[in-house]
Amino acid sequence: MKDEGRRKSACGPSEARSRRARASGGGAPRALIKDAVTGTALWVLLLTIAAAAQQVAVRPARIISLIPAVTEMLFAVGAGEQVVGVGSFDRYPPQVEKLPRVGALLDPDLEKMLSLRPDLVVIYGSQTDLQQQLERAKVPLFIYRHAGLADVTKTMRELGGRVGRGQEADAAAARVEAALDAVGRSVKGRTKPRVLLVFDREAGALRGIYASGGVGFLHDIIELAGGTNVFADVQRQSVQAGTELILARRPDVILELRLGTLGEAAARAVRSDWDAIPAVPAVRNGRVVLIADERMRVPGPRVAEAARLIAETLHPDAFK
Amino acid sequence: MTGVRTRLAVSVAGFGALAAAAILFAPLAGSTDIDLRRVFDRSLPFADNTDAQIFFVARLPRTLAGAVVGAALASAGVVFQGLLRNPLATPFTLGISSGSALGAMLAITWGWSFAALGLPAVPLASFAGAIVAVGIVYWLARARHAGLSTNVLLLAGVTMNAFFSALILFVQYFADFAQTYRTLRWLMGDLDVSSYESLIATVPLLTAAFAAFAWLARPLNLLSLGPDSAESRGIDVVRAQRTAFLSGSLATGAAVSVAGPIGFIGIIIPHLVRLIVGADHRVVLPASALFGAAFLVGCDLLARTVMSPIEVPVGVITALIGGPFFLWLLVRKG
Numbered sequence: 335m336k337d338e339g340r341r342k343s344a345c346g347p348s349e350a351r352s353r354r355a356r357a358s359g360g361g362a363p364r365a366l367i368k369d370a371v372t373g374t375a376l377w378v379l380l381l382t383i384a385a386a387a388q389q390v391a392v393r394p395a396r397i398i399s400l401i402p403a404v405t406e407m408l409f410a411v412g413a414g415e416q417v418v419g420v421g422s423f424d425r426y427p428p429q430v431e432k433l434p435r436v437g438a439l440l441d442p443d444l445e446k447m448l449s450l451r452p453d454l455v456v457i458y459g460s461q462t463d464l465q466q467q468l469e470r471a472k473v474p475l476f477i478y479r480h481a482g483l484a485d486v487t488k489t490m491r492e493l494g495g496r497v498g499r500g501q502e503a504d505a506a507a508a509r510v511e512a513a514l515d516a517v518g519r520s521v522k523g524r525t526k527p528r529v530l531l532v533f534d535r536e537a538g539a540l541r542g543i544y545a546s547g548g549v550g551f552l553h554d555i556i557e558l559a560g561g562t563n564v565f566a567d568v569q570r571q572s573v574q575a576g577t578e579l580i581l582a583r584r585p586d587v588i589l590e591l592r593l594g595t596l597g598e599a600a601a602r603a604v605r606s607d608w609d610a611i612p613a614v615p616a617v618r619n620g621r622v623v624l625i626a627d628e629r630m631r632v633p634g635p636r637v638a639e640a641a642r643l644i645a646e647t648l649h650p651d652a653f654k
Numbered sequence: 655m656t657g658v659r660t661r662l663a664v665s666v667a668g669f670g671a672l673a674a675a676a677i678l679f680a681p682l683a684g685s686t687d688i689d690l691r692r693v694f695d696r697s698l699p700f701a702d703n704t705d706a707q708i709f710f711v712a713r714l715p716r717t718l719a720g721a722v723v724g725a726a727l728a729s730a731g732v733v734f735q736g737l738l739r740n741p742l743a744t745p746f747t748l749g750i751s752s753g754s755a756l757g758a759m760l761a762i763t764w765g766w767s768f769a770a771l772g773l774p775a776v777p778l779a780s781f782a783g784a785i786v787a788v789g790i791v792y793w794l795a796r797a798r799h800a801g802l803s804t805n806v807l808l809l810a811g812v813t814m815n816a817f818f819s820a821l822i823l824f825v826q827y828f829a830d831f832a833q834t835y836r837t838l839r840w841l842m843g844d845l846d847v848s849s850y851e852s853l854i855a856t857v858p859l860l861t862a863a864f865a866a867f868a869w870l871a872r873p874l875n876l877l878s879l880g881p882d883s884a885e886s887r888g889i890d891v892v893r894a895q896r897t898a899f900l901s902g903s904l905a906t907g908a909a910v911s912v913a914g915p916i917g918f919i920g921i922i923i924p925h926l927v928r929l930i931v932g933a934d935h936r937v938v939l940p941a942s943a944l945f946g947a948a949f950l951v952g953c954d955l956l957a958r959t960v961m962s963p964i965e966v967p968v969g970v971i972t973a974l975i976g977g978p979f980f981l982w983l984l985v986r987k988g
Contacts, residue, residue: 423830439831534832537767538774540848542836568963574839577848578712579963581704582686593765610712610849612701 365520393498394454394474398436398447403477403486404456404493406634411494411503414599419450425628426636444468454497483554486637487511504637513638514558521649529561529648530585530616533572540577540610547573551633559645560652561587581611587648588616592626623647658936665931669944677721678949679714679911683955684961711848718853719845719912720954720968721947724919726860726909728946729867731920732927732939733902737895738804741983744920745906748811748899749787752818752913754907757783758914759822759837763829772851776840777911784907787814792899802895842970843916845954852912859908864943866901870894877931916969918976919946925983930956 361414398419399405405424408417414429422438424430434450437443441462447455452473457464459479468475476496478489487507494503531552536542547568556563564583565573573579588608597603605622612618625647629640646653682690692698692705700706730745738747745751760766761779768775794810795802826834847853873894876884881891906920923946924938931937948966953975957968 409656441827534836536762536774536776536836537765538769539776540772541776541844541846542839547742565963570964573963574965576685576712576716576846576965578684578686578708579965581708581712584704611707613704613707618701 345356348531364648377596384386394496396450396452397448397454397456399424399456400436400438400442400461401456401458402426402631403634404478404489406475406632406636407490407493408456408497410506410635411490411497411499412506413494413497413499413502416497418452419447419591426632426634448473456493480550480633481551483514483551483558483633483637483641484550486633486635487552490635510638512637514602514641517638517641517645518558518560520652521645522643524560524652526562527586527621527648528563528564528584529556529616530575530583530588531556532575532588532590535590535607540580543575543580544572545575547571551637552630555630555637555641555644559641559648560646561648577611581613584613584615586615586619586621588614588622589644589647590622591630592624595626596624606647658934661931661934662909662937662940665937666944667943669927669941669948673721673944673951676948676955677717677950679707680717680720680951680955682715684708684958685965709911712846712856715847715850715853716954716958717951718850719847720951721917722853722856722860723845723909723913724946724948724950725943726856726863726922726928726946727916727919728923728942728949729864729939730902730905730909731875732924732942733867733870733898733936734920735907735924736870736877736935737898737902738808739878740808741925742921743808745902745914746791746815746917746920747908749791749814749818749901750784750903750906751760751910752815752822753787754780754784754910755837755841755915756818756822757781757786757792758840760824762836762840763825763833769856772849773855777855778850780914781907784796784903785911787818788903788907789812795899802892803901806896807899839967840914841969842967843914843972845913845950845957845968846965847912852917856908856912860902863901863905863908866897867905867939867943870898870901874898874935888906915967916950916972918972918980919950922976922979922983923949 339601347625393416395416396418397408397413397416399408399417402421402424405420406426408414409427409429412435417433419434420430422435434446434638436446436450439458439461442457444464444467447468448471454474454476455468456476456478457468459477461559465475465477476493487510490507491503491511494500494506495514531546532543533546533552534542534544545565546556546563547570548563548566549569550571553563556564564585565575572635590604592604601624608614608617608622616622625643627640627643629636629643666860686708688705692703693709695703695706698706705940727745734743735741737743761775765856766775766779770778790891791807791810791814795807807883822837826837829837845978873884873889875891876887877894878892884894887889924942927938927942927945931941950972953971954968957966957971960966
């Protein structure tokens with residue numbers, strides 16, 4: 335308020351003087367006009383810098399996120415209003431449907447991004463070209479790396495601090511952690527089934543099967559939800575599993591992630607592909623489960639819901 | 655020189671024994687130890703017998719697929735090299751592989767899940783893609799010629815390869831990540847068929863192709879002297895070329911639909927065999943088929959055991975062995 339007043343008093347007289355100068359049309363008043371213009375310009379410049387500095391330091395107002403998990407986190411920590419652009423694969427929360435799309439991992443649209451005048455862009459750690467381009471354009475960055483379950487809340491907190499929502503982020507992360515703990519407690523002490531989690535497979539055949547290895551948030555979810563990943567020993571996010579390997583690892587439950595929900599008949603057909611290897615306990619005991627749930631593909635704030643879903647699937651008795 | 659019959663008998667016996675040994679040994683080894691007595695124990699129900707399922711569901715179809723695909727690609731290689739009179743020709747030179755790749759990729763990207771004859775969508779679409787590619791190349795090669803111009807055939811084939819590859823990249827660019835990866839993986843070749851249907855489906859196609867190959871041995875010998883002198887020795891050159899092109903394409907298309915475009919078999923096997931048995935197609939063709947079978951079964955055994963439990967794509971193994979060999983062959987020719 336004090337600032338405002340001083341600014342008025344500084345501008346007021348000089349404007350009056352310049353008007354007078356114009357009216358008389360002399361040589362000396364020209365200097366006065368110059369003074370006035372410079373003065374005003376200086377003030378405007380100062381205010382802009384102050385405002386910009388404050389914004390960068392405290393709360394970016396125009397955030398772009400290329401990563402579905404991070405977009406969900408931004409909304410979860412109360413920074414949804416600040417998001418002005420999202421990646422091609424963002425589906426949640428529903429508000430993102432109205433936001434401009436700026437490409438994804440392989441095809442980021444730099445021009446579109448810059449046209450949105452972002453003051454923070456969240457990109458993948460592997461997007462090194464994009465990182466250089468944005469750095470050259472002096473756009474502040476938050477670099478995201480895909481990792482395990484524990485990193486979800488860690489990233490939420492870091493991100494919260496960065497977008498000026500530290501407290502909300504702490505609270506949201508704590509809620510996710512509490513929900514994850516609750517899932518862990520509810521299946522504690524139960525016999526752990528051996529789980530094969532398939533996230534991709536050729537249609538109509540037991541070929542091109544990709545399963546979760548012993549690294550990554552899907553593996554962590556299986557273990558938290560009271561299962562044992564049959565490929566826990568493979569230090570990779572994904573394993574290409576041939577039929578021999580699956581027969582040898584003898585999973586008790588096969589969880590197959592699907593992109594879309596299927597009708598009853600189609601689902602039965604998909605499950606029946608596994609009948610070619612009936613010696614696998616999961617097949618023999620009818621424990622091949624199709625899961626068409628987006629939450630299983632996004633390591634964001636909804637991981638606890640995903641973990642609970644898996645826990646319910648592995649231990650239906652525990653949730654009666 | 656010994657007579658062609660003796661050489662044929664000796665090389666078929668030799669390479670046949672090699673192929674038989676590979677096919678018999680390969681199902682015994684793998685990433686898991688299995689107990690052979692349990693495998694053949696009839697008193698255990700099959701549904702509960704893990705060892706038997708590993709043997710009969712995982713390993714045996716895969717070994718047989720290796721044998722069939724190896725034999726088809728190696729002999730198709732011989733046929734294409736004879737037809738184009740070019741030692742660097744392969745079964746994939748004339749656009750067949752990229753045609754099938756386009757078909758397979760569309761099936762993967764658009765999530766087609768239809769099935770016919772017990773076959774899933776990907777092999778069906780890949781075979782259809784091969785037929786389209788072969789049809790276009792064949793039509794082009796005939797369009798400006800009364801007969802079949804091998805030059806046009808070669809140029810059209812190479813161009814179709816480039817064109818289909820561009821289409822593949824174009825569609826891939828808009829596909830999602832998992833689908834792109836699956837297409838890429840399909841291109842590396844995979845023999846884990848895990849069912850006998852896809853093998854049985856290739857039997858009529860390959861029987862027709864191999865019957866044509868048997869007939870082609872003599873015409874290909876004469877064609878190697880040039881079309882004019884072949885003509886003067888009473889060969890219907892156009893008919894021989896057409897048969898060679900269509901039967902070679904049929905064998906290649908069938909093989910690719912089973913296992914994806916596994917590279918280098920079609921070039922290193924024919925050349926190795928020629929080094930051993932000479933250039934007579936009557937011996938080279940059967941010997942290549944047998945050696946190709948043995949080689950691919952061996953490569954697949956390596957693929958599934960060297961880094962187990964992680965499997966190396968079999969096409970990567972054949973290329974790692976085939977690439978250096980191919981270069982050596984080039985330098986040696988120069």
